[in-house]
Amino acid sequence: MTGGGPDTPGITGAQPDPSQAPAQPGSATGGSTASAATATSGPAEPATAVVSAEATLRTDSRAQEERAAAQDRAELRRASLGRRLLRRTITANESWTILALIVIMAFFTIKAPGTFLTTNDLSLIAQNASPLLVMAIGQTFVILTAGIDLSVGSVLVLSSVIADEYYQHHGAGSGGWLTVIIGMVIAIAVTAAWGGMQGFLVAKAKIPPLISTLGGFGAALGISYLITGGVDLGSPPGPVKNTIGAGSVAGVSWLIVISFVATLVFGLILSYTRFGRYTYAIGSNPEAGRRAGIAVDRHLIKVYALAGALSGLAGIMSLGFNDGTTLTGHTTDNLTVITGVVLGGASLFGGRGSMLGTFIGIFIPQVLNSGLVILGVNVDWQQVAIGVVLVGAVYLDQFRLRLRDRAG
Amino acid sequence: MTKHYGRVLALDGAEFTVYPGEVVALIGDNGAGKSTLVKTLSGTIRPDSGEILIEGKPVRLASPLDARRHGIETVYQDLALAPDLDAAANLHLGRELYLIPFLRVLNRAAMRERAVAAFGELGVSLPDVTAPVATLSGGQRQSVAVARAALYASKVIFMDEPTAALGVLQRERVLDLIRRVRDRGISVVLISHNMPEVLAVADRVEVLRMGRRVAVFTAAQVSVEQLVGAMTGALEVTAALKTASADVDNGAGVSRSGDAGTAGGTS
Numbered sequence: 001m002t003g004g005g006p007d008t009p010g011i012t013g014a015q016p017d018p019s020q021a022p023a024q025p026g027s028a029t030g031g032s033t034a035s036a037a038t039a040t041s042g043p044a045e046p047a048t049a050v051v052s053a054e055a056t057l058r059t060d061s062r063a064q065e066e067r068a069a070a071q072d073r074a075e076l077r078r079a080s081l082g083r084r085l086l087r088r089t090i091t092a093n094e095s096w097t098i099l100a101l102i103v104i105m106a107f108f109t110i111k112a113p114g115t116f117l118t119t120n121d122l123s124l125i126a127q128n129a130s131p132l133l134v135m136a137i138g139q140t141f142v143i144l145t146a147g148i149d150l151s152v153g154s155v156l157v158l159s160s161v162i163a164d165e166y167y168q169h170h171g172a173g174s175g176g177w178l179t180v181i182i183g184m185v186i187a188i189a190v191t192a193a194w195g196g197m198q199g200f201l202v203a204k205a206k207i208p209p210l211i212s213t214l215g216g217f218g219a220a221l222g223i224s225y226l227i228t229g230g231v232d233l234g235s236p237p238g239p240v241k242n243t244i245g246a247g248s249v250a251g252v253s254w255l256i257v258i259s260f261v262a263t264l265v266f267g268l269i270l271s272y273t274r275f276g277r278y279t280y281a282i283g284s285n286p287e288a289g290r291r292a293g294i295a296v297d298r299h300l301i302k303v304y305a306l307a308g309a310l311s312g313l314a315g316i317m318s319l320g321f322n323d324g325t326t327l328t329g330h331t332t333d334n335l336t337v338i339t340g341v342v343l344g345g346a347s348l349f350g351g352r353g354s355m356l357g358t359f360i361g362i363f364i365p366q367v368l369n370s371g372l373v374i375l376g377v378n379v380d381w382q383q384v385a386i387g388v389v390l391v392g393a394v395y396l397d398q399f400r401l402r403l404r405d406r407a408g
Numbered sequence: 409m410t411k412h413y414g415r416v417l418a419l420d421g422a423e424f425t426v427y428p429g430e431v432v433a434l435i436g437d438n439g440a441g442k443s444t445l446v447k448t449l450s451g452t453i454r455p456d457s458g459e460i461l462i463e464g465k466p467v468r469l470a471s472p473l474d475a476r477r478h479g480i481e482t483v484y485q486d487l488a489l490a491p492d493l494d495a496a497a498n499l500h501l502g503r504e505l506y507l508i509p510f511l512r513v514l515n516r517a518a519m520r521e522r523a524v525a526a527f528g529e530l531g532v533s534l535p536d537v538t539a540p541v542a543t544l545s546g547g548q549r550q551s552v553a554v555a556r557a558a559l560y561a562s563k564v565i566f567m568d569e570p571t572a573a574l575g576v577l578q579r580e581r582v583l584d585l586i587r588r589v590r591d592r593g594i595s596v597v598l599i600s601h602n603m604p605e606v607l608a609v610a611d612r613v614e615v616l617r618m619g620r621r622v623a624v625f626t627a628a629q630v631s632v633e634q635l636v637g638a639m640t641g642a643l644e645v646t647a648a649l650k651t652a653s654a655d656v657d658n659g660a661g662v663s664r665s666g667d668a669g670t671a672g673g674t675s
Contacts, residue, residue, distance in 0.1 A: 272513055272514055272516075273511065273512045273513050273514060274504050274506075274512040274514060275512060277493070277497060277504065277514060280490070280492060280493060281490045281493055281497075281501055283492070284490035284491055284492040284493060285488070285489065285490045285491060287486075287488060288487075288488040288489055288490045288498075288501065289490065289501070289502075291472060291484070291488045292488070292501040292502030292503075293472075293473055293476075293502040293503075294501070294502055351490070351491070351492035351493075352492050
């Protein structure tokens with residue numbers, strides 16, 4: 001911690017040891033002479049000489065090391081939390097995401113003063129994005145394990161179909177809260193099991209996540225069509241339609257409340273609990289997790305089940321928001337959600353990312369969209385822009401990973 | 409101890425002894441069975457026959473967790489660290505400390521403090537225990553892996569080529585670290601190809617060749633040539649420690665089989 005600057009990969013940093021200097025033959029310090037001795041000691045060397053040389057110099061270099069270590073410890077104590085935070089902020093991916101969002105917002109605010117960023121506008125953006133955000137929470141966990149979940153949109157549809165099917169058989173639009181909750185629990189339980197099954201295929205059957213969840217994507221949608229006969233089901237009961245879908249509490253839409261609270265809760269779980277830490281660890285190096293005694297397979301199954309359950313919750317939200325099922329409306333949700341998570345700084349190689357990043361990443365395309373509409377620019381440019389940014393973000397991530405590995 | 413892989417006999421009645429509080433080097437040419445032997449002793453693989461005694465009592469090590477329960481830790485060659493987690497998190501991976509145990513809420517401050525204390529005790533200098541391990545140098549990463557083993561091992565730490573990937577200075581640091589671990593009363597089994605390094609740090613050296621222990625040396629009374637000789641079979645000596653001529657090197661197939669009786673234990 002010599003000065004608390006950003007980490008310098010590749011440099012042994014922070015050890016103010018004079019012997020850190022490249023060992024030059026003939027250099028005066030004890031440390032480097034000792035190391036030169038070790039370096040030259042091939043099997044063919046007269047080894048006794050090498051060994052004795054080392055022995056006499058050992059005490060010297062050791063004393064030096066201990067001094068260095070003591071210095072380091074003192075520095076560590078002095079290293080302020082603020083400095084650590086600053087470094088974190090600069091190096092964290094989500095900082096760049098936040099910056100991007102601010103730049104986009106500032107641009108549109110200047111270009112269209114008074115129309116962009118009104119409360120109404122923001123609230124609408126947030127409502128539209130709510131089911132996506134809820135799915136993105138689960139997707140974040142999955143991507144952190146170096147996996148991917150393509151099934152999210154179909155699982156959303158499956159959930160809304162199961163719940164609405166139950167509602168249509170239990171009083172249709174006139175069902176009460178009890179009916180609503182039972183339908184919800186069934187739908188979320190089924191989608192959690194669906195996700196768990198995909199997780200089983202990934203963890204135990206060793207089918208790559210891309211394929212297991214692509215299979216799940218098709219199958220979940222197929223089952224939804226089989227249940228409904230291809231025709232969207234009608235209005236859910238009042239509590240779903242009027243409260244969850246269209247109601248608000250203290251002026252804030254329930255959709256926003258649900259999605260934001262879920263993001264907060266799972267963000268805390270990710271950062272502060274063992275479940276979150278194991279998620280990072282498995283994505284970072286599954287073998288390390290296994291050797292540390294983590295039940296890696298079981299954890300993966302749990303993560304995919306969580307993603308399924310959250311898509312299930314998003315299904316209920318969508319059911320209320322759209323006043324019925326929307327069989328055809330979610331075929332590209334998976335791509336939207338993955339884009340958001342990756343824009344939020346999560347690495348597709350696993351181990352890196354955060355819930356805050358995802359939260360912001362989900363909103364970038366939405367805000368861009370709304371801004372372009374206000375400016376009267378063809379909205380299709382949004383897709384182009386996001387596509388370019390997405391590829392750029394992943395390239396940067398890969399670039400950084402390469403730098404890091406070289407540093408090792 | 410024996411172990412077959414198909415028709416390949418990896419361990420052919422190999423024996424190995426670790427005494428409390430020593431650094432013992434396990435050396436042997438490639439394919440001599442070092443890794444297999446260490447894997448059986450750390451619970452990763454099960455031997456076909458033979459037994460493991462800890463403090464005189466026979467034990468069965470069915471998994472690395474079993475070995476761990478007996479106070480045996482292993483530092484793998486690839487370190488088994490999670491590069492995106494910080495040093496404190498890696499140190500506690502699978503053994504987290506909790507703030508609210510019921511909810512599995514981690515006590516990050518306590519883990520950080522314990523990590524700083526553990527590194528301090530072993531003289532490991534890390535810039536910041538909260539920086540991802542990926543940002544550390546090779547030697548620092550090695551130190552984290554060793555410190556983790558030292559934190560939990562009560563009896564033995566196996567280290568597979570701990571200095572293989574390191575620069576000269578970092579190597580010195582790791583060797584010092586090994587000595588400090590030993591000074592705390594934990595035995596260290598060092599697997600290494602680097603003979604001068606073995607002699608510099610080990611108290612005893614056991615030599616494995618073709619799945620058998622062929623020699624046991626006291627490090628202070630042996631030379632590199634003798635070790636190499638025992639490893640390659642060029643020199644079949646143990647007790648009679650002759651001064652070998654200086655030109656025996658690793659590849660030299662000089663036959664010295666006439667020198668003395670065969671060594672070491674077989675079982």
